[in-house]
Amino acid sequence: MIDTRPTIVFVFASARVAGIEVAWRDIIRLIHQEYRIRIFIWGGNGPIVESYLQMGVPVDVLGADQGFFSAALKLFRLLRKGEPDVVITSGFYPDMVVRFLRGLFRIRYYVTLIPGLTTSVSVPKLRFWFLNITSGPVDSYLFNSENNASFFHKYPRVRDKVEVMKLGIEHLSDDKVMEWNMSRVRSSSEIFRIICVANMFPVKNHIFLVNLFDAKRDKLNNIELVFVGKGPLKSELQEICTKRNIPGITFCENVPDVNDLLGSSDAFIFASHFEGTPMAIMEAMNAGLPVIAYQGEPYSGVNELVKDGETGCLVESFDMDLWISAIQRLKNDKEYRFLLGNGARELVQHYTLSRVRIATKQMIDRWLNVSV
Numbered sequence: 001m002i003d004t005r006p007t008i009v010f011v012f013a014s015a016r017v018a019g020i021e022v023a024w025r026d027i028i029r030l031i032h033q034e035y036r037i038r039i040f041i042w043g044g045n046g047p048i049v050e051s052y053l054q055m056g057v058p059v060d061v062l063g064a065d066q067g068f069f070s071a072a073l074k075l076f077r078l079l080r081k082g083e084p085d086v087v088i089t090s091g092f093y094p095d096m097v098v099r100f101l102r103g104l105f106r107i108r109y110y111v112t113l114i115p116g117l118t119t120s121v122s123v124p125k126l127r128f129w130f131l132n133i134t135s136g137p138v139d140s141y142l143f144n145s146e147n148n149a150s151f152f153h154k155y156p157r158v159r160d161k162v163e164v165m166k167l168g169i170e171h172l173s174d175d176k177v178m179e180w181n182m183s184r185v186r187s188s189s190e191i192f193r194i195i196c197v198a199n200m201f202p203v204k205n206h207i208f209l210v211n212l213f214d215a216k217r218d219k220l221n222n223i224e225l226v227f228v229g230k231g232p233l234k235s236e237l238q239e240i241c242t243k244r245n246i247p248g249i250t251f252c253e254n255v256p257d258v259n260d261l262l263g264s265s266d267a268f269i270f271a272s273h274f275e276g277t278p279m280a281i282m283e284a285m286n287a288g289l290p291v292i293a294y295q296g297e298p299y300s301g302v303n304e305l306v307k308d309g310e311t312g313c314l315v316e317s318f319d320m321d322l323w324i325s326a327i328q329r330l331k332n333d334k335e336y337r338f339l340l341g342n343g344a345r346e347l348v349q350h351y352t353l354s355r356v357r358i359a360t361k362q363m364i365d366r367w368l369n370v371s372v
Contacts, residue, residue, distance in 0.1 A: 003036055005034065005035050005036040006035050006036065006085040006086070006364075006368050007035070007036045007037075007038070007083075007084040007085050007086075008035045008036070008037050008038075008062050008084065008085065008086045008087075008088070008364065009037075009038045009040065009079065009084040009086070009088070010024065010028070010037070010038070010040065010087075010088050010089075010090075011040040011041075011042065011062075011087065011088070011089045011090070011091075011094035011097075012024070012039070012040070012041050012042065012048075012089075012090050012091065012094065013041075013042050013076065013090055013091020013092065013093060013094055013102055013300060021143070022048070022279065023167045023279055024090075024113075025048060025327070026168070026169075026170075026353060026356075027167075027168075027353075027356055027360055028052070028055070028057065028356070029055055029355040030353060030356070030360070031357060031360055031361060031364070032055055032056075032057050034361065035364065037057050037058075038057070038058050038059075038060075038078075038084070039052050039057055039058065039059045039060070040059075040060050040061075040062055040075060040078070040094070041059065041060070041061050041062065041077050042062045042071065042091060042093050042094050047356065049061065049139075054187050059094060060074070060078060062074055062075055066276070067188065068213070069074050071093075071097075072097045072100075072101075075097060075098075075101070076097075076101050076104070079101060079105070079107075079132065080104075080105050083105060083106050083107075084107055084108075085107075085108045085109065085368055086107075086108060086109045086110075086111065086364060086367050086368065087102075087109075087110050087111070088111045088112075088142070089110075089111070089112050090112070090113035090115065095112050097285055098110065099137055100139070102137055103137070103292050107203065108367075109139050109140070109367040109368070109370055109371065110137065110138055110139050110140075111138070111139060111140045111141075111142050111367070112138050112140075112141055112142065113143075113144075114141055114142065114143050114276070115144075115276045117177060128138060133313035138158075138161065139141055139161065139367070139370070140162075140163050140367070141158060141160050141161050141162050141163070142163050142165055143151075143162065143163070143164050143165070143276065144164070144165055144166060144167050144276045144277045145164070145166075145275075145276045145277045145300075145301030145304060146164055146166075146299075146301075147298070147299045147300055147301050147303055147304055147305060148299055148301050149162050149163075149164050150299060151299040163363065164352060165356075165360060166277065166355075166356065166357060166359070167277050167279060167282070167351065167356065168351045168352050168353040168354075168356035169279065169282050169283060169286055169348070169351060169352075169353065170353060171286060171348075171349065171352060172259065172286050172287060175262075177263075177287060177288045177345060178271045178287060179263075180263040180264075180287065181288055181338065181341070183263075183264075184266060184338075185334075185338075187251045190222045191223070191267045192222060192223045192224070192266050192267075192327075192330075192331040193223075193224045193226060193264065193266050193267075194224065194225050194226070194265065194266065194267050194269045194283070194292075194327065195222065195225075195226045195261060195262060195265040195267075195268055195269070195289075196209060196225065196226070196227050196228070196229075196268070196269050196270060196271075197228040197229060197258060197262075197268075197280040197283070197284070198228075198270065198272065198278075198280055199229045199230060199231040200223070200227075200229050200230060200231030200232065200233040200234045200237065201231050201232065202232065202233065203272060203273050203274065204229075204231075204271070204272045204273075205271040205272055205273055205294070206227060206233060206237055206271070207233075207237065207240075208229075208271045208318055209225060209269065209271055210237055210240055210241060210246065210249065210321075212320050212323055212324075213225055213246050213247075213248055213249055214244050214246045215320060216320055216324050217246065217247060217248075217296065218329070219289060219324050220248060220324070220327070223327065223331065224248050224249075224250065224287065225248055225249045225250070225269070226250045226252060226261065226265065227249065227250070227251045228252045228253070228255055228258060228261060231252070234251065234253070234312075235308065238251055250311075253331065258283065259283070259287060262283065262284055262287035262289060263287055265287075265289060266289070266314075266330070266331075266337065267289055267291070267292060267327075267328075267330050267337065268280075268284035268285075268289045268290070268291045269278050269291075269292045269293070270291060270292070270293040270294070270302070271293070271294050271318070271323075271331050272293075272294065272296075272302070273294070273296070274296055274297070274300055275296070275300060275301045275302050276301045277301045277304065277305065278302060278305070281293065281302065281305050281306065282305065282348050282351055284344070285305065285311060285344035285347065285348040286345065286348050287343060287345075288341040288342065288344065288345045289313045289344065290311065290313070290330055290337055290341045291305070291306045291311060291312030291313070291325070291340075291344060292312060292313045292315065292326045292327065292330070293306045293312060293313075293314060293315065294314075294315055294318070295308075295314040295315060295316045302314075305344075305347065305348070307343070307347070309340075310340065310343045310347075311340055311343045311344040311347050312339075312340055312344060313329070313330070314324040315367055
């Protein structure tokens, strides 16, 4: 029997955009029965690949053990066989290659995903990537943050191509969060636990938090910082903590269920330089935690989630005294802490996977109705 479903191809970059891969994995899980989906991952990501295979979605890994041109040629051959209706890319190499390949065979609609964006565009590679995507044969630039998308609105040549697809999460039951809150209220522990969940890449700025706990250790008595995540900087950060004998910092990696750690924490902290819509913040808010986060630039997606004095504390700069003030306010004022945590839980209820599924299907169907 011939499969007449529209063909949707995703070409993701490697682990550098693992957050986007994970977010879209959840979306693909919701829609993969309605479309014929194929995944290409540039560089590979073991757990992600395995999760797609478990869904029955074909996955090809590109570039892991081969050069750039060999990976590009493999992608060309595989795409040419299927002539996809929609191709969605995320990352520098996938975007470059698919833009070139589009001139060689039919692709009805081409979308590039834009993860976290910095308006300063100060990193040379990011600057080149930004200039590149604003001049290529792209049909839609898809953001997961309204704030990020608004940055592109000032560029006439791409303004009409900007779209937003908000992400979603599986929601914890009210009973579970209430159980955690009651445990927090009744706790006799003097330790105030702050948790940070993020892969350990430079942009996530773990080093600032390490330096904070080092330089201000006299103001952080009975405060514990738990890092959850992995990445190339993990061993370096651990070594710094050991050499400087920094108290109060713990590293976790293989956590079966991060919600258990969130549930046993008192606040969430996030010092990332720039973001789209951070899934880690959404999950922390889902667990009823107030969030301390860097405010970032006006186009930061963090600001859509963290409302100062409503769902958390936005810190306007990396002045350590400002971060200490936010931490101590939450530690010393339990009523304020629970007020922000309840506000966070209420806001994140709008980011549901059921809404994402409906919105994604509507968007894809609209793309399919565009003439070639």
